[in-house]
Amino acid sequence: MTIAQVQAVQSPSFSEVVQGRRSVRSYDPTFQISKEDMTELLQEALRAPSSSNVQPWRFLVIDSQELKEKLLPIANNQKQIVEASAVIAVLGDTEGYKLVETIVNRSYEAGFMPESMKDTFMNNTIKMYSSLPPEVAHRIIYTDGGLVSMQLMLAAKARGYDTVPMGGYNAEKFVEAFGIGERYLPIMLIAVGKAAQEGRQSVRLTVDEVANWNEFTL
């Protein structure tokens, strides 16, 4: 069996992962996710798609207890900050186009992009993404940030961990305290760890309440 096949066999079913994921706010403070395991988790999350495959997402994995304590008051003293194994800050890089050359060259070298496309695609993408009006660039970055964050939370659940996405923190204080440069947009914080208590169940609007077929009448 290939590594991918072994992983597939060991992995829980997609449905179990999606239905089992809840926002968990209580974690076992003694449990630590290893750097190796966290790297694999991020690697799976990174398979998310992004606009023109620019992958403008960046991550700061905060797993030092000292730094989690520093983050605590900045994130409204939510106890999962210090109890979870790590808090992952999902950031968006407004200069993500600077890695397009790396991505396109690697794609060409892997045989995924024909030579005929390579230079045109690279030049057009860099030209476009470096000159977008900020509000358009930000819209793309927040959307792509949402895509990768969802896959990250599911990838964590598939490994037996739980998560909670957090928007309730002081972004200005956060970037200052953690030395995040101006080119990066804070998208969300995600606590990840071993649950000490199950997350509360939560309701959803029905498909009828949020979707129409062919004619939009919401």
Place this chain on the structure above:
Amino acid sequence: MTIAQVQAVQSPSFSEVVQGRRSVRSYDPTFQISKEDMTELLQEALRAPSSSNVQPWRFLVIDSQELKEKLLPIANNQKQIVEASAVIAVLGDTEGYKLVETIVNRSYEAGFMPESMKDTFMNNTIKMYSSLPPEVAHRIIYTDGGLVSMQLMLAAKARGYDTVPMGGYNAEKFVEAFGIGERYLPIMLIAVGKAAQEGRQSVRLTVDEVANWNEFTL
């Protein structure tokens, strides 16, 4: 076995779904996803988390051939628009707070929220989300839109369908042609259907290139 257990057994592994998902641009034009199946797919996608569980996402499922033809020139004549079984427009509702009362009441009735929390949570959420500066509200909506879109694409793959997310369309012409009110922000179009040809593989930046531990030096 409960329905959830039966689904779990039939569902492919999480890892297979994530590793198997690629952006597919060539679809079998004769294959139609039934409304029932599409509803189940959306229902699973909707389990995504959102800021304060406001669920500001809305969807227009375009599966009439006539309307797909109408959309084609608006979406740069990408052939997946007319070949895929459906194109799902993911929209964000800037007045999503109008459904907060419904969500909170339903949550209370289901026993997921204690009575002591209900009114305070409802009032605070409505007050906050109805008075956010537009750029903050939009940031949340695009991020939540990304979360649900990712889960939607994975839920499609778990059912044997493929998808491609599209940002390359004229949003102004789209909202005009499909009668989408000003309160809705177009987030992306997602084509979904039965693949006629595999998607191209694509590379990703490595974890080292996009993530730091504890100290941000990217």
